[in-house]
Amino acid sequence: MNADQAAEAQVVAENLVKRFGSFVAVDNVSFRIARGEIMGFLGPNGAGKSTIIRVLCGLLRPSAGRAIVAGIDVTRDPEGVRERIGYMSQKFSLYRDLTVEENLKFFGGIYRVPRAELRERMRFAIDMAGLAGREHAIVATLAGGWQQRLALGCAVLHRPPILFLDEPTSGVEPASRRRFWELIHTLAADGVSILVSTHYMDEAEYCDRAALINQGRLIALDSPAALRRTALGGELLLVECDALGPALDALTQAPGVIDCSVFGSALHVLVADAEQGRRELPAFLASRGLSASRVERIAPSLEDVFVQLIAADTTKRREAA
Amino acid sequence: MKLRRVKAIAAKEVLQIWRDPRSLMIALLLPFTQMFLFGYGVNLDLKHIPTCTFDREGSQQSQDLFKRFQASNYFAITRNVDSYGALVAAIDRADCKIAVVVPPDFSERLNDVGTTSVQAILDATDDNTANIAIGYATAVVQGYSSDVQLAWLDRQGETLQQVQPLVVQSRVWFNEDLESRNFIIPGLVAVIMALVGAQLTSLTIAREWERGTMELLISTPVRKSEVMVGKLAPYLVLGWIDAAFCLAMAGLWFGVPFRGTLLTLFVTTTLFLAVVLSIGYLLSVLIPNQAGASQVALLVTMIPTVLLSGYVFPIDQMPWFIQQITYLIYSRYYVTIIKAVFLKGSGIPELALPILFLTIYATAVVVLALRAFRKRLD
Numbered sequence: 001m002n003a004d005q006a007a008e009a010q011v012v013a014e015n016l017v018k019r020f021g022s023f024v025a026v027d028n029v030s031f032r033i034a035r036g037e038i039m040g041f042l043g044p045n046g047a048g049k050s051t052i053i054r055v056l057c058g059l060l061r062p063s064a065g066r067a068i069v070a071g072i073d074v075t076r077d078p079e080g081v082r083e084r085i086g087y088m089s090q091k092f093s094l095y096r097d098l099t100v101e102e103n104l105k106f107f108g109g110i111y112r113v114p115r116a117e118l119r120e121r122m123r124f125a126i127d128m129a130g131l132a133g134r135e136h137a138i139v140a141t142l143a144g145g146w147q148q149r150l151a152l153g154c155a156v157l158h159r160p161p162i163l164f165l166d167e168p169t170s171g172v173e174p175a176s177r178r179r180f181w182e183l184i185h186t187l188a189a190d191g192v193s194i195l196v197s198t199h200y201m202d203e204a205e206y207c208d209r210a211a212l213i214n215q216g217r218l219i220a221l222d223s224p225a226a227l228r229r230t231a232l233g234g235e236l237l238l239v240e241c242d243a244l245g246p247a248l249d250a251l252t253q254a255p256g257v258i259d260c261s262v263f264g265s266a267l268h269v270l271v272a273d274a275e276q277g278r279r280e281l282p283a284f285l286a287s288r289g290l291s292a293s294r295v296e297r298i299a300p301s302l303e304d305v306f307v308q309l310i311a312a313d314t315t316k317r318r319e320a321a
Numbered sequence: 322m323k324l325r326r327v328k329a330i331a332a333k334e335v336l337q338i339w340r341d342p343r344s345l346m347i348a349l350l351l352p353f354t355q356m357f358l359f360g361y362g363v364n365l366d367l368k369h370i371p372t373c374t375f376d377r378e379g380s381q382q383s384q385d386l387f388k389r390f391q392a393s394n395y396f397a398i399t400r401n402v403d404s405y406g407a408l409v410a411a412i413d414r415a416d417c418k419i420a421v422v423v424p425p426d427f428s429e430r431l432n433d434v435g436t437t438s439v440q441a442i443l444d445a446t447d448d449n450t451a452n453i454a455i456g457y458a459t460a461v462v463q464g465y466s467s468d469v470q471l472a473w474l475d476r477q478g479e480t481l482q483q484v485q486p487l488v489v490q491s492r493v494w495f496n497e498d499l500e501s502r503n504f505i506i507p508g509l510v511a512v513i514m515a516l517v518g519a520q521l522t523s524l525t526i527a528r529e530w531e532r533g534t535m536e537l538l539i540s541t542p543v544r545k546s547e548v549m550v551g552k553l554a555p556y557l558v559l560g561w562i563d564a565a566f567c568l569a570m571a572g573l574w575f576g577v578p579f580r581g582t583l584l585t586l587f588v589t590t591t592l593f594l595a596v597v598l599s600i601g602y603l604l605s606v607l608i609p610n611q612a613g614a615s616q617v618a619l620l621v622t623m624i625p626t627v628l629l630s631g632y633v634f635p636i637d638q639m640p641w642f643i644q645q646i647t648y649l650i651y652s653r654y655y656v657t658i659i660k661a662v663f664l665k666g667s668g669i670p671e672l673a674l675p676i677l678f679l680t681i682y683a684t685a686v687v688v689l690a691l692r693a694f695r696k697r698l699d
Contacts, residue, residue, distance in 0.1 A: 020699075054698060057540045058540075058696075058697070059536065059539065059540060059696075059697055059698045059699075060697065060698055060699045061697065061699060078696070079542045079544070082540060082541055082542040083542045085540075087537065087540040088537075089533075089536045089537055089540070091533045091536070092533070093533045093534045093535075093536055093537035093538075094534070094537070095333065095337070095532075095534055096532070097336075097337055097340050097341070098333065098336055098337070102333070102336055105329070105332075106329050106332070106333045107541070108329075109325055109326060109328060109329025109330075109332070110326055110329050110330075110538075110541045110542070110543050111541065111542070112323060112325050112326065
């Protein structure tokens with residue numbers, strides 16, 4: 001990241017640590033989010049995604065490190081930060097016994113949205129959430145997708161430059177999830193910086209950058225394309241052959257092979273150089289009396305990348321411990 | 322503190338109260354039923370004590386004595402027996418609280434020797450009632466005795482003045498009829514307000530935690546004081562309605578004389594409401610579930626207010642140590658105030674001291690509640 005981008009960073013986390021007793025929930029995490037950037041937080045449940053977001057909202061005090069949001073140190077002036085952010089917590093937390101309009105009015109009042117603007121902002125939120133005609137519906141009676149979009153509407157009512165969305169799409173059906181991501185993109189296009197966590201690995205594709213978090217540590221952070229390209233530390237080959245077991249054993253010891261795993265009826269082989277592998281692996285197999293019907297370079301999916309990275313990280317830590 | 326945010330919280334709270342039948346029931350139905358139950362149920366006056374007579378003589382004079390018992394408001398002769406066995410049975414069955422036995426030589430001794438005795442047998446399972454009954458019975462017998470004496474003196478040609486040089490003429494002030502109701506009912510209003518007030522607000526923060534709305538609320542720039550004022554304001558209005566209702570019932574339905582001014586009543590009641598509403602709010606902050614908070618609220622308001630506020634058990638008759646504890650009971654001050662406003666017509670200057678104590682109390686609880694509420698999850 002160059003100096004210009006750093007100056008524009010809306011969210012800065014520097015060596016954040018959060019301990020609960022002896023349990024380290026967030027372990028030395030650093031990252032920056034630029035203006036208008038969508039940063040995705042991915043990782044298994046309990047990885048520490050929500051904890052980081054809560055620290056950034058001033059809901060949890062960091063045990064060490066610094067969190068700067070909209071240029072303000074969260075520990076020093078949490079209320080100043082809260083004026084400038086919108087937050088959707090993991091659990092739906094609007095007032096279910098109030099109507100759509102009553103919820104919006106409430107948050108309009110809490111964020112002191114100028115009265116002259118409030119009507120127009122409420123209209124915007126209602127249209128955005130697709131809730132036109134349901135202004136007077138009690139929130140508890142709405143379906144999950146609508147509730148989530150209303151929560152987003154309440155979070156952006158006061159035009160915050162930064163949004164923290166903690167698993168906004170969990171438990172929402174796929175069509176609604178897609179629609180939700182379109183809304184996120186519209187907001188980002190207007191310059192809003194968005195930190196969004198999800199446990200749907202495929203949603204990483206919608207982010208400008210994705211951070212992979214495992215056991216409180218940030219183990220990868222890059223654009224989805226770059227992650228696919230480089231995060232594995234090599235290139236991926238698909239190898240189709242008759243005798244999977246013997247081929248797997250053989251390839252693990254082949255020169256230039258980093259890792260090898262069974263993927264369906266074929267093998268996924270991680271190599272340092274795909275071109276070299278394509279040329280040399282068939283001959284290597286033949287020298288062992290095995291034959292490959294197909295060796296081909298493939299692009300890894302983000303899920304491949306994440307599964308691989310999390311497995312490697314977890315093994316590494318177990319060995320270290 | 323921004324008015325805009327206070328208003329937003331208050332408006333939301335009003336909507337939630339309106340849509341939650343439970344809080345409305347507590348607010349409106351509870352005071353009504355409590356006022357009736359306690360207003361009629363708690364009565365320390367003993368009247369018409371069921372009485373059993375055993376006249377072993379059956380003379381004109383023995384019947385005269387019983388007529389005096391019958392004529393007094395305190396006794397109602399419900400049974401005349403003719404044996405000790407029947408008398409014991411009547412007391413055992415709790416048909417009578419007291420039995421009066423006239424000996425077979427009653428009039429004979431009265432006329433010849435000039436002194437005699439009657440026997441009273443009491444059911445003292447409730448020693449308070451028994452004590453009062455024996456007091457009344459002694460008074461009736463003494464009245465009869467002095468009349469007999471006067472009649473005897475009259476026959477000797479003596480005059481009244483010579484035998485009664487000193488007479489106490491007592492005047493009872495403020496509660497002229499010595500009706501216990503007149504002093505219990507105003508205190509009862511304090512008990513009900515303490516109970517209902519703390520109950521209502523004990524749910525308000527706990528509800529947000531339970532429903533998961535608190536995390537979002539504390540992630541907004543709303544200040545602690547705005548949350549507190551916004552949440553308490555609607556309950557203060559409800560409290561005023563309840564208080565007006567209970568006080569009106571005390572004056573109009575139960576006929577307790579009201580001699581003070583409405584202004585004094587309004588100022589002191591508002592102060593008391595501020596204390597109890599803040600206590601409920603403090604508990605709600607400390608105990609993040611509704612059931613727990615409301616149980617504890619019941620415990621810390623109802624019991625001390627009933628037992629230690631002087632509402633029905635006089636403080637100056639308590640042991641010294643307990644008396645010191647009562648200074649910590651906020652209801653003590655309001656009970657003092659409200660009895661004085663109703664019965665003595667006291668104004669704010671006369672009540673300056675209890676008002677000062679209530680003010681200190683209210684301030685302390687508000688400060689504690691503000692400090693206890695944290696806008697953080699850890």
